[in-house]
Structure formats: structure tokens, C-alpha cells
Amino acid sequence: MSSLAERARELDAADPLASCRKLFDLDDSVVYLDGNSLGAPPLSVAERMQDVVRNQWGRRLIRSWGEGWWTAPERVGDRIAPLVGAAPGQIVVGDSTSANLFKALVAALRMSKGRNEIVVDSATFPTDGYIASSVARLTGATVRAAPLDSLELNANTAVVLANQVDYRTGRAYDVAAVTASVHAAGALVLWDLCHSVGALPVDLDAHGVDFAVGCTYKFLNGGPGAPAFLYVPTRLQASFDQPLAGWNGHRVPFAMTPDFEPSPEIARGRCGTPDILSLLALDAALDVWDGVTIADVRAKNLALTGFFIECVDSLVGSRVSVVTPRDSSRGSQVSLACEDASPVMEALIARDVIGDFRPPNVLRFGFAALYGRYTDALRAATTLADVLA
Numbered sequence: 001m002s003s004l005a006e007r008a009r010e011l012d013a014a015d016p017l018a019s020c021r022k023l024f025d026l027d028d029s030v031v032y033l034d035g036n037s038l039g040a041p042p043l044s045v046a047e048r049m050q051d052v053v054r055n056q057w058g059r060r061l062i063r064s065w066g067e068g069w070w071t072a073p074e075r076v077g078d079r080i081a082p083l084v085g086a087a088p089g090q091i092v093v094g095d096s097t098s099a100n101l102f103k104a105l106v107a108a109l110r111m112s113k114g115r116n117e118i119v120v121d122s123a124t125f126p127t128d129g130y131i132a133s134s135v136a137r138l139t140g141a142t143v144r145a146a147p148l149d150s151l152e153l154n155a156n157t158a159v160v161l162a163n164q165v166d167y168r169t170g171r172a173y174d175v176a177a178v179t180a181s182v183h184a185a186g187a188l189v190l191w192d193l194c195h196s197v198g199a200l201p202v203d204l205d206a207h208g209v210d211f212a213v214g215c216t217y218k219f220l221n222g223g224p225g226a227p228a229f230l231y232v233p234t235r236l237q238a239s240f241d242q243p244l245a246g247w248n249g250h251r252v253p254f255a256m257t258p259d260f261e262p263s264p265e266i267a268r269g270r271c272g273t274p275d276i277l278s279l280l281a282l283d284a285a286l287d288v289w290d291g292v293t294i295a296d297v298r299a300k301n302l303a304l305t306g307f308f309i310e311c312v313d314s315l316v317g318s319r320v321s322v323v324t325p326r327d328s329s330r331g332s333q334v335s336l337a338c339e340d341a342s343p344v345m346e347a348l349i350a351r352d353v354i355g356d357f358r359p360p361n362v363l364r365f366g367f368a369a370l371y372g373r374y375t376d377a378l379r380a381a382t383t384l385a386d387v388l389a
């Protein structure tokens with residue numbers, strides 16, 4: 001125990017990202033391991049929102065639309081772009097992940113004339129499957145679930161919807177390999193990056209990914225209900241015929257013509273008026289990434305999750321089993337299968353160790369590299385051992 005405590009203190013002292021924690025509004029008595037569901041608030045957000053509400057909305061009133069509000073979906077998209085390996089002009093921020101999944105799936109089917117099968121990663125987060133089924137009912141396509149390890153695509157497969165990190169187990173998949181196998185079958189790939197953006201390298205452009213979506217309220221700390229993002233590479237933008245063709249995606253929205261003519265750029269991914277307060281909160285939250293590389297974040301989250309697994313092995317032992325891969329094919333969370341997982345998580349939260357429960361029996365602990373500490377990992381494992389004793 002003492003050697004784990006010493007190691008935790010040494011690791012925190014040597015952590016090159018340790019100084020990022022002071023950018024967040026965190027309570028030091030709480031061990032927060034749920035940043036993979038709702039990221040912690042960067043201090044800059046409250047300050048910026050004060051300015052947005054009092055000055056931009058308050059003093060500038062409707063003039064603010066022409067002073068940065070209207071173009072915020074693309075501008076904030078360009079701030080997310082380096083975090084997912086995308087060149088500028090290919091990401092638009094707005095709507096929810098679910099809505100963006102809908103846009104991208106329908107657009108993919110419209111691009112894939114003669115093919116009408118949607119294949120969904122069988123371990124997917126539920127909303128992806130629900131949206132795929134609804135798209136299928138709407139378009140006459142079919143949906144098939146398949147494991148990402150053995151996709152078995154055919155000449156009818158139009159699009160594969162894949163999650164880079166499995167939300168339940170924390171397993172991470174190889175974007176390059178899956179993308180290449182989907183392309184080899186002549187299909188398009190749509191990646192859900194909710195559990196990887198801000199935690200893992202993604203390299204969308206380098207791997208020739210066709211579409212991606214992701215949420216910004218987890219590792220990007222955009223706040224509850226922060227708008228999601230949609231990536232469409234430049235090469236596919238002219239043929240991206242998305243179904244929610246609202247006026248914000250029009251080539252000249254204020255021309256107010258009766259016919260829809262899509263923007264030639266990524267703005268065609270927009271639908272209605274952007275949620276400016278949430279979008280600008282996200283903009284402020286992204287300041288914490290200044291000077292931080294995804295490579296540093298990845299190195300730390302592998303080390304932190306690895307240290308947590310070591311603490312669990314040593315202090316909790318066989319009372320839980322580690323579901324997350326022990327090798328580097330894991331995201332930034334550790335999932336433990338445990339009997340009575342739901343009341344166990346409630347007991348942890350009552351002791352100020354906050355993770356979450358996912359059915360049927362999983363305790364999830366998410367590690368955000370910008371504010372997570374090795375001493376927190378040890379305290380979580382120690383508290384879990386106490387709860388299970």
C-alpha cells in the first residue's frame with residue numbers, strides 16, 4: 001500500500017500535464033472519474049459566459065450575429081480539427097451526436113447508389129443503433145449488426161458505423177485498419193468519436209475517413225448538452241446530401257429563396273440556428289488545449305489507467321474483473337465487472353469517488369488526462385476495496 005502511495009505521489013510530481021488541472025473548477029475532496037460522460041468545467045467558461053451574456057447578447061444584441069456568432073459552428077470546428085487530425089474547413093459544430101449520425105447515415109446512403117445495407121458495430125452505444133434503424137425504415141435500407149473484429153461486408157454494404165472506443169468496455173479499435181477494410185469492400189465508414197475525441201489520436205485525414213461525429217461534453221469539457229460535431233472531408237463535401245436541409249446550411253441563408261441550395265462547404269452540415277450559448281461555452285472550454293498535444297494526453301491516460309488497473313489488482317483482487325484491455329488497445333477508461341455494480345457505484349459516489357454504472361454489471365472509471373491524478377486513481381481503488389470489504 002505504502003509503495004503504491006509513494007508511486008502515486010511520484011507520478012503526480014513528474015506528470016508533465018499536472019499544471020493543466022488548475023485550469024479547471026474542481027473540488028479537491030472529490031475524485032472525479034466520470035469525465036468520459038460529463039467533463040469538468042474549465043474556469044475560463046464561467047468568465048467567458050459572463051462576457052457573452054452581459055456584453056455580446058446584452059450590449060451588442062442582434063449585431064452579435066455578424067460579430068462572430070454566425071460563423072461560430074465552423075470556427076469552433078476548426079479548433080477541434082487538430083485534435084482529430086483534420087485540416088481546417090471540414091468540421092462543423094452543432095446539434096447532437098444523434099442528429100449528426102442521422103445526417104451522415106442518410107448522406108452516405110444517398111452517395112452509395114445501388115447499395116443499401118447499413119452495418120453497425122455490434123457493441124455500439126445505443127443511440128447509433130436506434131438512429132440507424134430509423135434511417136433504414138425511412139430509406140428502405142437494411143441494418144445489420146457486426147463486430148468490428150470481423151465485419152464481413154458485401155457488395156450491398158453502403159456504410160459501416162463504428163465506435164472508436166467501446167463505451168462499455170473501454171476497448172479501442174484501430175481506425176486505420178477498420179477504415180481500410182471498409183474501403184476494400186467499396187463501402188463508406190462513419191466513425192463515432194464520442195469516447196475518443198480529446199483522449200486518443202484519431203488522424204481522420206491521414207486514414208481517409210469518410211465521416212465522423214462526436215460529442216464535446218466528455219473529454220472536450222464543453223458542458224452539459226454541449227453541441228456535437230460533424231466531420232466531412234473536403235473531397236466528399238460536394239456530394240454530401242444531408243437530409244436536414246435547413247436554412248443554416250443554405251449557400252446564402254439570408255437570400256431567403258424558396259429553393260434549397262446547399263453551401264458548397266462544410267456549412268452544408270448545418271441545419272437550424274446554432275445554440276450560441278453552448279457553442280461559445282465550448283469555445284471557451286477549448287482554451288485548455290492550448291499548448292497540449294494529443295500525444296501527451298494519450299501517454300498520460302495510458303499510464304493513469306494502467307496505474308489504476310495495478311491498484312485494483314493489488315487492493316481489490318478477484319472481487320472484480322477488469323473488462324478493459326490490459327494492453328494499449330484501450331481508451332481512457334477502465335471498466336470493472338462486479339456483482340451488484342449499481343449499489344457499489346452508489347456507495348463509491350457517497351464517498352466522493354465519482355464514476356458510473358452501466359448495465360448489466362459494469363463499474364466505469366473515466367480518466368481525463370488534463371485533470372486526472374495518480375493519487376485519485378489510488379484513492380478510487382482503495383475506496384472500492386473498502387466498499388467491497
Ligand SMILES: Cc1ncc(COP(=O)(O)O)c(C=O)c1O
Pocket residue numbers: 096097098099125127128163167192194195215228
Ligand atoms: C458513443 C456515443 N455516441 C453517441 C452518444 C449520444 O450523443 P447525443 O446525446 O449527443 O446524441 C453518446 C453519449 O451520450 C455516446 O457515448
Ligand SMILES: Nc1c(O)cccc1C(=O)C[C@H](N)C(=O)O
Pocket residue numbers: 036037038125167194225
Ligand atoms: N449524454 C449524457 C447525458 O445527457 C446524461 C448522462 C450521461 C450521458 C452520456 O454521455 C452517457 C455516455 N455517452 C456513456 O458513455 O454512457
